[in-house]
Amino acid sequence: MAYIPMFGVIVAFKNYRYDKGILGSDWIGFKNFEFLFKSETAFRITRNTVLYNLGYMAVTTICALAVAILLNEISKKWLKIYQTSMILPFFLSWVVVSYITNAFLDHQNGFLNGWLAAMGFEKVQWYFNAKYWPFILNIVHLWKAIGFSALVYYAGILGIDAELYEAARIDGAKRWQMVTNITIPQLTPLIIILLILSIGNMFRGDFGLHFFIPNNSGMTYSTTDIIDTYIYRALSEVGDISMASAVGLYQSFVGFVLVVTANYTVRKINDENSLF
Amino acid sequence: MHAQRQKIMWSPLLIHLLFIGITLSMLIPFLIVVIISLSDEQSILHHGFRIIPDKFTLLSYTYFLKTPDTILNAYGVTITVAIVGTLTSLILTSTLGYTLSRRDYGLQRVTSFYVFFTMLFNGGLVPFYILMTQVLHLKDTIWALIVPGLLSPFYVLIMKGFMAKIPIEIIESAKMEGASEWRIYAQLILPLSKPALATLGLFILFNFWNEWFNALLFINNEKLVPLQLLLVRALSSLDIITSRPEFLQAGINLDMSQFPKTSAKFAVVVLSAGPMLLVFPFFQRFFVQGLTIGAIKG
Numbered sequence: 001m002a003y004i005p006m007f008g009v010i011v012a013f014k015n016y017r018y019d020k021g022i023l024g025s026d027w028i029g030f031k032n033f034e035f036l037f038k039s040e041t042a043f044r045i046t047r048n049t050v051l052y053n054l055g056y057m058a059v060t061t062i063c064a065l066a067v068a069i070l071l072n073e074i075s076k077k078w079l080k081i082y083q084t085s086m087i088l089p090f091f092l093s094w095v096v097v098s099y100i101t102n103a104f105l106d107h108q109n110g111f112l113n114g115w116l117a118a119m120g121f122e123k124v125q126w127y128f129n130a131k132y133w134p135f136i137l138n139i140v141h142l143w144k145a146i147g148f149s150a151l152v153y154y155a156g157i158l159g160i161d162a163e164l165y166e167a168a169r170i171d172g173a174k175r176w177q178m179v180t181n182i183t184i185p186q187l188t189p190l191i192i193i194l195l196i197l198s199i200g201n202m203f204r205g206d207f208g209l210h211f212f213i214p215n216n217s218g219m220t221y222s223t224t225d226i227i228d229t230y231i232y233r234a235l236s237e238v239g240d241i242s243m244a245s246a247v248g249l250y251q252s253f254v255g256f257v258l259v260v261t262a263n264y265t266v267r268k269i270n271d272e273n274s275l276f
Numbered sequence: 277m278h279a280q281r282q283k284i285m286w287s288p289l290l291i292h293l294l295f296i297g298i299t300l301s302m303l304i305p306f307l308i309v310v311i312i313s314l315s316d317e318q319s320i321l322h323h324g325f326r327i328i329p330d331k332f333t334l335l336s337y338t339y340f341l342k343t344p345d346t347i348l349n350a351y352g353v354t355i356t357v358a359i360v361g362t363l364t365s366l367i368l369t370s371t372l373g374y375t376l377s378r379r380d381y382g383l384q385r386v387t388s389f390y391v392f393f394t395m396l397f398n399g400g401l402v403p404f405y406i407l408m409t410q411v412l413h414l415k416d417t418i419w420a421l422i423v424p425g426l427l428s429p430f431y432v433l434i435m436k437g438f439m440a441k442i443p444i445e446i447i448e449s450a451k452m453e454g455a456s457e458w459r460i461y462a463q464l465i466l467p468l469s470k471p472a473l474a475t476l477g478l479f480i481l482f483n484f485w486n487e488w489f490n491a492l493l494f495i496n497n498e499k500l501v502p503l504q505l506l507l508v509r510a511l512s513s514l515d516i517i518t519s520r521p522e523f524l525q526a527g528i529n530l531d532m533s534q535f536p537k538t539s540a541k542f543a544v545v546v547l548s549a550g551p552m553l554l555v556f557p558f559f560q561r562f563f564v565q566g567l568t569i570g571a572i573k574g
Binding site: 067070071073074078080081082083084085086087088089091092093094095096098099100103106109110111114143147175200207208212215228231232235241244245247248249251252 | 287288291292294295298299301302303305306308309312320325326327395400401402403405482486487488489504507508511538541542545548549552553556557560
């Protein structure tokens with residue numbers, strides 16, 4: 001049942017016309033793909049999607065790990081307050097987050113420009129300038145994701161056998177040594193599984209993040225456009241179903257190859273850490 | 277010895293300071309949204325957003341109170357979708373997860389792979405769109421908001437991981453006593469899976485509450501606009517809220533030129549995100565517990 005929608009994939013190999021329908025449209029083989037890869041768009045959206053996902057992966061994993069390890073060092077009472085406040089953004093939709101971002105970045109009214117002006121700097125047209133967006137998107141993503149990731153890693157830390165720490169304490173290990181010699185190695189399988197999952201999704205960008213946060217501003221497409229937003233625009237603004245479908249299939253196919261390869265590599269190195 | 281003692285004194289304080297910093301950076305944006313929704317429009321026009329505006333006003337909220345139809349309608353859609361969706365989704369996720377968790381189920385590996393494969397590979401947006409509009413004919417129905425979110429393979433796997441840890445001996449002994457499969461599921465497995473159900477339920481609830489993508493694709497009917505889509509539309513203009521006939525009628529005694537455009541947008545943000553953020557702390561206990569148990573195995 002779940003694969004009935006896959007039927008629509010054949011649209012990618014056709015010159016789709018509404019009047020002829022899916023089955024009636026003419027076959028054109030790989031023309032849609034050819035057109036896509038000859039344009040610069042394919043390179044740009046692929047590069048953006050992959051680089052952003054790598055960035056999110058690296059930044060969030062490192063920060064969340066650090067937070068989880070530090071959470072483990074403090075008393076339970078405070079832990080709850082910190083955890084609750086950190087997870088709150090995770091439960092907001094990107095639309096809501098985009099309003100919050102807008103409160104900071106708005107050209108006229110935004111806080112950032114207000115502060116820049118107050119300190120005697122030039123105001124910045126954030127939504128018209130492509131070069132700022134890699135930073136903005138990474139910060140926004142971290143803000144939303146860190147609480148949840150940290151909780152996952154913290155749960156992993158709680159699962160580590162307490163005897164390991166006990167033994168280390170008897171051997172006179174310092175806290176930092178326990179972190180590097182026990183906590184991080186014990187968390188490695190969890191980190192690897194999460195990384196495999198995100199590598200499989202490396203070709204699947206976060207539509208909400210890249211569509212709403214930059215306000216779908218055409219001036220920033222060079223650094224904010226990803227495969228998903230491109231497909232959406234191809235579909236909703238241009239109405240090119242075959243092209244959108246071709247891009248979608250390309251995305252799914254490469255993503256599939258990626259996750260299988262990643263899993264295979266991990267299994268080669270260490271069988272226990274692999275996903276399937 | 278002296279240095280050692282100082283270290284013990286200082287590091288927790290530093291950690292706490294760091295976390296207080298993080299906590300503030302998480303909470304201040306929320307505060308800012310509330311403040312903007314309460315700011316006077318003239319003050320925003322002259323000075324931009326301010327942490328302490330010249331003038332506080334409830335005007336943007338009173339507009340919605342006087343003509344509550346749009347907001348109330350959106351609340352109605354969102355709440356219906358959230359409740360129907362979450363309950364149905366929990367039933368589907370738990371039955372499928374339970375089936376996959378039974379080691380004595382012959383096709384366990386095949387079925388698991390079948391579910392898992394959907395996480396790795398799909399046709400993308402276009403086949404999905406065609407399926408929804410031309411095969412299932414769900415465009416402009418409330419089901420367009422519910423059906424796509426019903427079953428997430430990832431949640432099924434989490435559920436399966438949790439249920440697989442329930443000892444099979446319990447199931448076997450219940451069978452010996454003559455309990456049917458359905459009874460085992462309803463009276464044994466479900467109560468034992470409460471933490472997982474609560475955690476996933478919370479996730480699913482938030483997913484439905486925050487759903488805007490399917491609404492953006494499939495909803496044109498004004499009566500079916502959920503809160504998030506209202507927000508998406510208000511992002512470009514407030515017309516969706518102000519051009520409704522009820523509003524224009526009420527506009528007779530409301531001066532539309534005075535309409536607090538900016539703060540009204542942020543008032544919609546507060547109204548749409550607020551309820552869930554109030555619900556969240558009550559669930560948090562289950563949430564952390566469920567995730568802690570589920571995540572260890574990964």
